[in-house]
Amino acid sequence: MPKPTIHLVSIAAPFRMGIEDMGRPPSALLYVGGFLKQSGFQVRVHHISEAQIKMTAATILADKDVLFVGFSVITGVPVSSSHEASRIIKEGNPEIPVVWGGIHPSIMPEECLENRSIDYVVIGEGENTALELSNFLLQRRQGDLRRIHGLGFKSDSGIVITPQRDFEADLDRFRQDWSLVDIGEYVRDDRSFYFITSRGCPHGCGFCYNQQFNQRRWRAHSVKFVIAELQAIQRAAGIRHVVFDDDNFFTDRRRGMEIIHRLKETGIGCKWVEIRCDYIEEDLVRRLAGDGVERLFIGWESGSPETLSRISKGIDRPCIEKAFRIIGKQPSLQVDASAIIGFPWETRKHVRQTVRLALKLFRSMPFRIQFNIGTYVPYPGSPILHEARRWRFSFPASADGWRSYDILNGRMTFPWADSSRMRAFRRIDQYAKLLFMPRHSSRKRYLLVFLAYVRLLLGIYILPIELWREKRAAGRSLKAAG
Ligand code: B12
Numbered sequence: 001m002p003k004p005t006i007h008l009v010s011i012a013a014p015f016r017m018g019i020e021d022m023g024r025p026p027s028a029l030l031y032v033g034g035f036l037k038q039s040g041f042q043v044r045v046h047h048i049s050e051a052q053i054k055m056t057a058a059t060i061l062a063d064k065d066v067l068f069v070g071f072s073v074i075t076g077v078p079v080s081s082s083h084e085a086s087r088i089i090k091e092g093n094p095e096i097p098v099v100w101g102g103i104h105p106s107i108m109p110e111e112c113l114e115n116r117s118i119d120y121v122v123i124g125e126g127e128n129t130a131l132e133l134s135n136f137l138l139q140r141r142q143g144d145l146r147r148i149h150g151l152g153f154k155s156d157s158g159i160v161i162t163p164q165r166d167f168e169a170d171l172d173r174f175r176q177d178w179s180l181v182d183i184g185e186y187v188r189d190d191r192s193f194y195f196i197t198s199r200g201c202p203h204g205c206g207f208c209y210n211q212q213f214n215q216r217r218w219r220a221h222s223v224k225f226v227i228a229e230l231q232a233i234q235r236a237a238g239i240r241h242v243v244f245d246d247d248n249f250f251t252d253r254r255r256g257m258e259i260i261h262r263l264k265e266t267g268i269g270c271k272w273v274e275i276r277c278d279y280i281e282e283d284l285v286r287r288l289a290g291d292g293v294e295r296l297f298i299g300w301e302s303g304s305p306e307t308l309s310r311i312s313k314g315i316d317r318p319c320i321e322k323a324f325r326i327i328g329k330q331p332s333l334q335v336d337a338s339a340i341i342g343f344p345w346e347t348r349k350h351v352r353q354t355v356r357l358a359l360k361l362f363r364s365m366p367f368r369i370q371f372n373i374g375t376y377v378p379y380p381g382s383p384i385l386h387e388a389r390r391w392r393f394s395f396p397a398s399a400d401g402w403r404s405y406d407i408l409n410g411r412m413t414f415p416w417a418d419s420s421r422m423r424a425f426r427r428i429d430q431y432a433k434l435l436f437m438p439r440h441s442s443r444k445r446y447l448l449v450f451l452a453y454v455r456l457l458l459g460i461y462i463l464p465i466e467l468w469r470e471k472r473a474a475g476r477s478l479k480a481a482g
């Protein structure tokens with residue numbers, strides 16, 4: 001007899017300009033779903049936009065033999081959209097178990113389980129826990145749930161959280177099962193493809209979820225595994241480039257270099273890759289450029305020595321400047337340079353130090369740095385959360401409240417940053433972005449770069465005519481793209 005179906009759902013989060021990024025594969029569900037399928041379960045993956053919630057819920061409710069519905073949830077808008085979908089399913093059929101997994105429920109399991117529509121949360125790495133839970137549900141709930149590690153559930157005596165589950169030692173046991181989706185949907189216009197080769201990170205940056213979620217443990221697929229998987233994807237979908245979505249791809253520098261080099265030999269390029277400042281060395285950068293890498297993504301985080309120390313990134317200003325000087329020597333390389341302003345302790349002085357360092361980095365490799373100076377947002381489980389708590393900051397109290405926890409598209413404020421301060425932060429980011437000269441820009445762009453540089457230097461952001469002009473141009477090109 002066929003086993004009941006497990007429906008796994010990922011509702012895309014709004015990304016730039018509020019548009020959902022449906023082009024990134026739902027990797028968590030391809031891993032978990034693949035593992036369950038391999039163990040004999042029937043699995044369906046629904047990677048949907050918010051507009052498709054009702055339709056997807058109706059499809060699931062029409063299935064008369066459902067083992068459970070699982071949602072993959074990251075912090076922010078997906079908490080609220082996944083809650084809405086869970087509620088529709090529970091109201092449609094209270095017998096269907098609803099399971100949440102992913103970063104948000106792993107870090108805030110009790111808060112999630114307080115919702116009537118959520119029955120179980122899978123905490124941390126999901127494959128083994130999901131399999132044990134599936135077997136429990138298949139055997140009509142015989143057995144002891146408390147023996148399943150990495151699980152949260154409701155009992156007569158309240159919410160139960162079982163002991164933490166160990167990480168899988170051999171990551172190659174798990175693979176993303178691309179037959180669960182239409183792989184062609186994830187090949188971008190330039191035939192690039194997002195892929196994950198490792199999990200976790202050994203560092204403990206203060207603003208990052210990693211220390212709590214991954215306990216500083218980095219686990220990686222073998223080079224052989226990565227090359228074989230990407231070659232299979234190349235044959236199936238004709239990809240030409242890969243973008244690595246790992247938390248920290250270069251944790252093992254030799255492995256990272258080898259992957260990129262061997263992929264190049266098989267005709268798959270890596271145009272863009274993330275790397276920490278303190279990993280940058282002359283030889284590494286030369287080899288990356290030689291292997292066709294065009295852009296490095298670097299989180300330099302701040303120009304304030306105090307902030308760099310308080311966020312425990314493990315880098316200082318000389319390290320940042322040295323990294324950019326080394327990269328600057330390779331004329332083919334560009335940088336996506338990301339920093340954060342607006343930490344609870346930051347004053348104008350700290351922000352100015354970051355802007356000034358951005359300008360210094362600009363001078364070390366002019367027009368080739370695309371800056372992203374984001375505003376600090378507290379995330380659950382991050383080590384510096386206590387700094388926000390000092391200001392009586394608290395997370396949204398209800399699942400629906402998370403809808404406005406969206407720095408990319410919403411108008412967030414914090415106890416330490418009111419709307420005018422937040423507007424000033426956004427302006428800094430928008431002007432810093434203008435310092436970049438995209439390839440094939442017209443000469444007029446130099447004027448824009450010059451004006452942005454002067455504004456950032458003097459800290460004058462009133463009457464942002466250049467930004468209005470840019471916004472109009474972006475609107476026109478969006479319209480033209482249909
Ligand atoms: C792809 C991605 C996106 C995509 C798509 C996300 C989406 N759902 O639509 C886009 C580009 C839209 C995006 C946007 C943002 N992202 Co993002 N993103 C990622 C990225 C690179 C990969 C996620 C992934 O697939 N991981 C790999 C899988 C295998 O790991 P996993 O999700 O933890 O899954 C495992 C377990 O959690 C569990 N599991 C997960 N789901 C489920 C479900 C079930 C049913 C079960 C049983 C188990 C289970 O099993 C899995 C396998 O073991 C991660 C970084 C990373 N490498 O993880 C950041 C990350 C998730 N993003 C993050 C952030 C902060 C953002 C942004 C806010 C901005 C930003 N700084 O990038 C925005 C805005 C989102 C919004 N508006 O709400 C943070 C999340 C922090 C948090 N507390 O949630 C991360 C971790 C990056 C970071 N280090 O800061 N992101």
Ligand code: SF4
Nearest residue numbers: 201203205208210247
């Ligand atoms: S910010 Fe990057 S380097 Fe720091 S802990 Fe997170 S993943 Fe690791």
